[in-house]
Amino acid sequence: xxxxxxxxxxxxxxxxxxxxxxxxxxxxxxxxxxxxxxxxxxxxxxxxxxxxxxxxxxxxxxxxxxxxxxxxxxxxxxxxxxxxxxxxxxxxxxxxxxxxxxxxxxxxxxxxxxxxxxxxxxxxxxxxxxxxxxxxxxxxxxxxxxxxxxxxxxxxxxxxxxxxxxxxxxxxxxxxxxxxxxxxxxxxxxxxxxxxxxxxxxxxxxxxx
Numbered sequence: 736x737x738x739x740x741x742x743x744x745x746x747x748x749x750x751x752x753x754x755x756x757x758x759x760x761x762x763x764x765x766x767x768x769x770x771x772x773x774x775x776x777x778x779x780x781x782x783x784x785x786x787x788x789x790x791x792x793x794x795x796x797x798x799x800x801x802x803x804x805x806x807x808x809x810x811x812x813x814x815x816x817x818x819x820x821x822x823x824x825x826x827x828x829x830x831x832x833x834x835x836x837x838x839x840x841x842x843x844x845x846x847x848x849x850x851x852x853x854x855x856x857x858x859x860x861x862x863x864x865x866x867x868x869x870x871x872x873x874x875x876x877x878x879x880x881x882x883x884x885x886x887x888x889x890x891x892x893x894x895x896x897x898x899x900x901x902x903x904x905x906x907x908x909x910x911x912x913x914x915x916x917x918x919x920x921x922x923x924x925x926x927x928x929x930x931x932x933x934x935x936x937x938x939x940x941x942x943x944x
Contacts, residue, residue, distance in 0.1 A: 738803045750776065751820075758832050762813065763933050766827075766851070766864075766895065768823075768827040769824075769828050769892060770820065770823070770892045770893075771823065772823040772824060772827055772828060772924060773828075773889070773891065773892040773894060774892075774894065775819075775822070775823055776781070776819055776820070776823065776836065776885075777885045777888050777889060777894060778789045779817075779818075779819055779908055780881045780884055780885040780888075781819065781885060781897065782906050783817055783877075783878075784878050784883045784885070784908075785861070785878050785904070786814055786874075787874040787875070787878030787881065787904075787908065788813050788904050788907065789811045790813060790871070790874040791865075791870075791871045791874050791875050791878070791908060791911050792811075793809060793810050793870070794807070794925070795807030795809060795810065795812070795862075795863065795867055797810055801861065803854040803858070804864065805861050806860045806861040806862070807862050807863050808863075809867075809870070810891040812841065813847055813850065813870070813874075815847075816840055816843060816844065816880075817839055818840070819836070819840075820825060828891075832884075832887065832888075832891070833836040835855055835884060836884055839877070839880060839881060842877060842880070843877060846873035846876075849869060849873060849942060850866065850869045850870050850873055853865050853869040854866035854869070855865050864912065868915060868918075869939040870920075871911060871915060872912060872915045873910045874914040875915070876912060878904065878905075878908045879905065879908050879909060879912070882905045883905075883906070884902060885897070917939070919941040937940040
């Protein structure tokens with residue numbers, strides 16, 4: 736009986752050991768694939784953040800001057816899309832992180848459509864203020880998203896922190912986005928005051944006017 740029991744245990748252990756070894760090897764491979772993905776995608780996101788900064792810094796002037804018609808015009812082209820490397824295994828990372836990363840290119844497309852609509856249908860020469868505000872706001876938002884996704888990949892897979900060299904793009908982009916929000920609030924306040932004063936004058940009796 737004892738010999739039979741030991742024999743059964745031996746068979747079970749003999750069956751389990753290869754399975755455990757294979758599971759360990761597969762986990763190690765998946766970890767290596769995930770880390771490779773993180774390295775490749777972080778490099779892509781870092782470059783995209785720099786592009787976003789360039790768009791936000793673009794005030795539409797070349798050496799302080801407008802175009803030949805005296806109008807502001809973009810000096811930095813918008814990226815057509817955000818393309819990730821095609822040699823990575825997306826299934827090697829968490830589904831939530833994969834979703835956030837793969838959603839970002841679609842947000843780039845949507846932002847470009849928003850900017851194009853405002854530039855064509857709302858903004859007017861010579862300054863095209865609404866168009867440049869849209870460019871700055873959309874790409875400040877995209878740059879912040881890309882920076883934070885890259886930071887998540889760095890933390891998760893033990894990659895070196897981004898070298899700042901005295902320059903912090905995240906702080907800059909957040910400041911610019913906050914500045915746009917403050918300017919919009921101030922403009923809304925002035926518009927509200929203007930319309931309120933107009934309504935007050937309209938409500939006065941003719942004799943009082």
